[in-house]
Amino acid sequence: MTPAQDKNEALFRKYIDPKKIMITDPCMGMRAGLAKMLTDMGARPGNIKLCRDYDTADQLMPAFKPEIVLCEYDLGPRCGLDLLQAHRAANPESKKSLFILITSNSSQSAVAQAAEEDIDNYILKPYTIDSLRTSIVRSALMKDYPTPYQSSIDEGKTALESGDYDTAIATFEKAMKLDPKPTLACFYHGQANLIKELLDFAQSDYNKGLAYNRIHYKCLTGLFDLLMKRSMHEGAYDVVKRIARYFPANPQRLTTVLRLAVMTNSFEDIERYYQIFTGIETRNEELIKYICAALVVCGKFYLRKESKSRALVLFDKASMYAGEKPAILREIVITLIAANMQKEASGFLKRFASCTHESPEFLAVRYVLQESSMPEVESIAEGEKLLSMGIHDAEIYKILIKRCLQSGDPEKAQNLVRAAIANCPNYEKDFESAMKPDAGQG
Amino acid sequence: MDTDGEQMTDNDSPDDIINPNDFKSIDVQVMMINETSHTGVMKGQRMFGEEQQKAASAYVKFLEFIDKGMIIEVPHPSCGKGHTLCLDIQVCGIKNEIHFEVTARVMEIENLDEGRDRIKVTLLTYDELFWNAFKSVFQNRQQEVTEFFFAAKGTEKP
Numbered sequence: 390m391t392p393a394q395d396k397n398e399a400l401f402r403k404y405i406d407p408k409k410i411m412i413t414d415p416c417m418g419m420r421a422g423l424a425k426m427l428t429d430m431g432a433r434p435g436n437i438k439l440c441r442d443y444d445t446a447d448q449l450m451p452a453f454k455p456e457i458v459l460c461e462y463d464l465g466p467r468c469g470l471d472l473l474q475a476h477r478a479a480n481p482e483s484k485k486s487l488f489i490l491i492t493s494n495s496s497q498s499a500v501a502q503a504a505e506e507d508i509d510n511y512i513l514k515p516y517t518i519d520s521l522r523t524s525i526v527r528s529a530l531m532k533d534y535p536t537p538y539q540s541s542i543d544e545g546k547t548a549l550e551s552g553d554y555d556t557a558i559a560t561f562e563k564a565m566k567l568d569p570k571p572t573l574a575c576f577y578h579g580q581a582n583l584i585k586e587l588l589d590f591a592q593s594d595y596n597k598g599l600a601y602n603r604i605h606y607k608c609l610t611g612l613f614d615l616l617m618k619r620s621m622h623e624g625a626y627d628v629v630k631r632i633a634r635y636f637p638a639n640p641q642r643l644t645t646v647l648r649l650a651v652m653t654n655s656f657e658d659i660e661r662y663y664q665i666f667t668g669i670e671t672r673n674e675e676l677i678k679y680i681c682a683a684l685v686v687c688g689k690f691y692l693r694k695e696s697k698s699r700a701l702v703l704f705d706k707a708s709m710y711a712g713e714k715p716a717i718l719r720e721i722v723i724t725l726i727a728a729n730m731q732k733e734a735s736g737f738l739k740r741f742a743s744c745t746h747e748s749p750e751f752l753a754v755r756y757v758l759q760e761s762s763m764p765e766v767e768s769i770a771e772g773e774k775l776l777s778m779g780i781h782d783a784e785i786y787k788i789l790i791k792r793c794l795q796s797g798d799p800e801k802a803q804n805l806v807r808a809a810i811a812n813c814p815n816y817e818k819d820f821e822s823a824m825k826p827d828a829g830q831g
Numbered sequence: 832m833d834t835d836g837e838q839m840t841d842n843d844s845p846d847d848i849i850n851p852n853d854f855k856s857i858d859v860q861v862m863m864i865n866e867t868s869h870t871g872v873m874k875g876q877r878m879f880g881e882e883q884q885k886a887a888s889a890y891v892k893f894l895e896f897i898d899k900g901m902i903i904e905v906p907h908p909s910c911g912k913g914h915t916l917c918l919d920i921q922v923c924g925i926k927n928e929i930h931f932e933v934t935a936r937v938m939e940i941e942n943l944d945e946g947r948d949r950i951k952v953t954l955l956t957y958d959e960l961f962w963n964a965f966k967s968v969f970q971n972r973q974q975e976v977t978e979f980f981f982a983a984k985g986t987e988k989p
Contacts, residue, residue, distance in 0.1 A: 418894050418904030418949035421941065495924075496856040500976050504983035511980050513973045515859070517896045520973075527989030536987065573985040598985070605985045635983070 394523070401526040402431035404533050410437045411455035413446040413472060414491070415464065419514070423459055423491070426518060430526075443467035450475045456485070457529075462492035462499050470506050484543070485532045489525065491516075501636040505606055538567040538574070545577055549584075557581045570601040576608045583615065591615055604635045626653045644679040651686045659687045663706055681707040681717045685724070692728050701733060708740045715741060715750035722754040723784055734758055753782035760788055765796050781812035783819065790823040799824075857924045857972060861891040863905060866934065867914035893920075896966055900935065900953035907948045910937050916952060922968055929968065931961035 410432055414420045420439040428434050438453055440446035443464040450472070458476050460469040469490050480486050489510045490503055503511045510528045512521060535543065545560035558581045564574035579594030592615055598608035609632045616625035626649040633646050650658045666680050688703035704721045711717035718741055725734035738758055741751045756775055760768040772789040775782070786809035793802035802824060809820045864870070895902040903918075910916060914937045922929040935952035942948055954962070981988045 416892055416894070416904060417943045417945050417947045418892060418902070421943055421949060422894060422902065493858075494856045495972050495976065497979075499856070500980055501983065504980045507984060510989065511976055513969055513976060515893050515895050515901070515969060516973075524989065531987070531989050539986070576985065602982055602985060604979070604982050606983045607985060635979075 397526050397530060398430065398522075400533070401529055404529050405431045405457070406433065408432065408436060408456045409453060410457040410459070411440060411446060411449065411453065412437065412459045413440040413443070413464065413469065414459075414461040415441055416461075417441070419461070419491075426522065430522065443469075443472060446472055447475050450479045454479045456480065457487045457489075459489050459491050459525075462490050462494040462503070470502060470508070473506055473508060487525075487529055487532060489528060491521070505636055536567075538564055538571065541567060542573055542577060545574075545581075549577065549581055554581050554585055572598040572602040572605045572608060574598075575601070576605065576611055579608070579611055583611070588615060588619060603631075606632075606636060609635075622649060622652045625649060626655065643676055647679045647683040651683055654690070656687045656690050659683045660703070677710050678714060678717075681711045681714060682720075685717060685720050688721070689724055692724065697728075697730070704737065708737060711740075713742050713745060715745040715748040718745075719750035719754050722758065726757055731758065731761075749780040749782065752778075753780055753785055757782075757784045757788065765792055768792050769796070776808075781809075783809065783813040783816040786813065786816075787819060787823055790820060794824070855924050857922060857968060859893045860921045860923065861893050861903060862919040863891045863903075863909065864917040864919075865910045865914055866917050868910065870909070891918075894949070896969075897951065897953075900938070900951065902949060902951050904943075904947055904949050907942060907946050909948065910940070910950065912937050912940055915955065918952075920965065922965060925968055929961060929965055931958055931965070933957035933962070 405427065410427060412420050412423050412427075414423070420441070424434075424437050424439060427437060438449060438455070440449060443466075446460075446464075455476070458472065460472055462469045464472070469492065473488055476486070476488055488508045489512060490508060491512045491514060492499070493514045495513050500511055509532070510524055512524050531539075541560055541564035545557045545564060548554075548557035548560055558578060561574045561578040561581065565571040565578070568574070575594050575598030579591040579598070582588075582591040582594060592612065595608045595612035595615065598605055599612070602608075609628060613625055613628040613632060616622075616628060626646075629642065629645050629649055633642050636642065647659065647662065650656075650662070663680060663684060666676070684703045684707035688700040688707070691697075691700040691703065704725075707717055708721060711721075718737060721737050722734045725731070725737065734754075735758060738751075738754060741748075745751050752775060756771055760771065763771065769789060769792050772785050772792070775785055776789075786805060790802045790805050790809070793799070793805060806820045806824055810817050813820075890906050892904040893901060894904055916935050916937065917932060918935055919932050920930070934955045934957070936955055937950050937952055939951040940948050941950070977988060
């Protein structure tokens, strides 16, 4: 051991002596090994609690209030990062507490998630005891003996939290001179400008931070939020793609990527996202919902461009994952009917899973599809029956308005328009145009 | 994933944005046969004869590297101090999977609760090339993880 390491270990011994420590790992041998190592490094055995799973650790956390948590990422159905929230809740004031993941999970998604959560270190198993000791000692000493740069940032954050924005800005400017790549200082400077509504300055700060370090999470998300706030969707889409590339674990972010791909008409991107999506083993419901919705929007785009076969391929892909999501299939069927593709619409109606056959979406689209072959009286009766069942689908209203006009009952049609607007306000213009003189002719 | 800031481009393709490989982790599977007692480890039970050949890895956990050896966790009782073990080690979830065998001697045994032993073994016979490649997989990935992790946080590496 070098003299510097000796000195660090001595400082660490002093640091760890009074600390309460929690080790959470399903592997008994791992818990025992880590506890022994920390005891060798100066921890008091009575201050160490060993937990085999998330629930045990979570129950113990509020009363024990550990200042050091060493934790596995994979804790059965829960994740070690879930424990971080419990740890922060138990120690809201402790800026010197340590949270380190020591884990077999080497995936980029887990590492990125941990970086997003701003934990103190991420150490892979299996390790050598020397490398582990060094990592833990250094992480702890950085908390206890911060650099002048880190101290300035902490000082600025305190000013920011207390609402003294000008002091905060001056302190972050001082911090920028203390580090060759002061990304974090740029970010907080941007935050202060954002609070002051100086949006151009804030944007410039985030970009400056990213010029030093293009994967800085806080600058990337700060810039993204700012661009969204300014409705600069093209720029926001570029930024969120970059975030999703480096921080892949967050399904919420993938959904934002899809939403912005739609908003920016990047339809070819959506088709490629779908290809990649099919290769992901761990898809959650939210991601499935968004990819289906994005495919439908994309299909509608191609339908408008008269590219029917391409649109049908996209609807087909969406429907494969939408069996139990009647809203997606409803949208497809309604879109195809509107495009005079009744035969194809009937095909998609058959794809509703049997468990959704009582759903409002299924009943509504079945009516929309079949009513054109019904006599006027029957069609109106069927539509009214669905409304009385509480199925207030805009398409049902549109048909009923049209049928009432055709049957020479404009008063009833007008009443329907009022009810339709009350129940489906997003379609107000559609309902009003259905009342125009030529609307009832077709 | 490329985490080297200098080599990154802003021309993110969708393949980079949803990359199935980002969800894969390195996995080490260890099968153990005790050459001294002629038993293996399978599903937490000691196995004999033919069955030992099928000894499964789920119950042997690789914990730490030590100098020319390792610390592993095994079911109790799988071995005694001084026993010779044959360990079949497979590293999956990487581009070029590594699969090799070593023989090792049990130097220390710590009996844990829950029917497990933490044992320290030193290598007797092994292919140095494989062993070094095995260690490098984790050292290199740790280095990548550390680079990315602290760059993303924007704090100094400890």
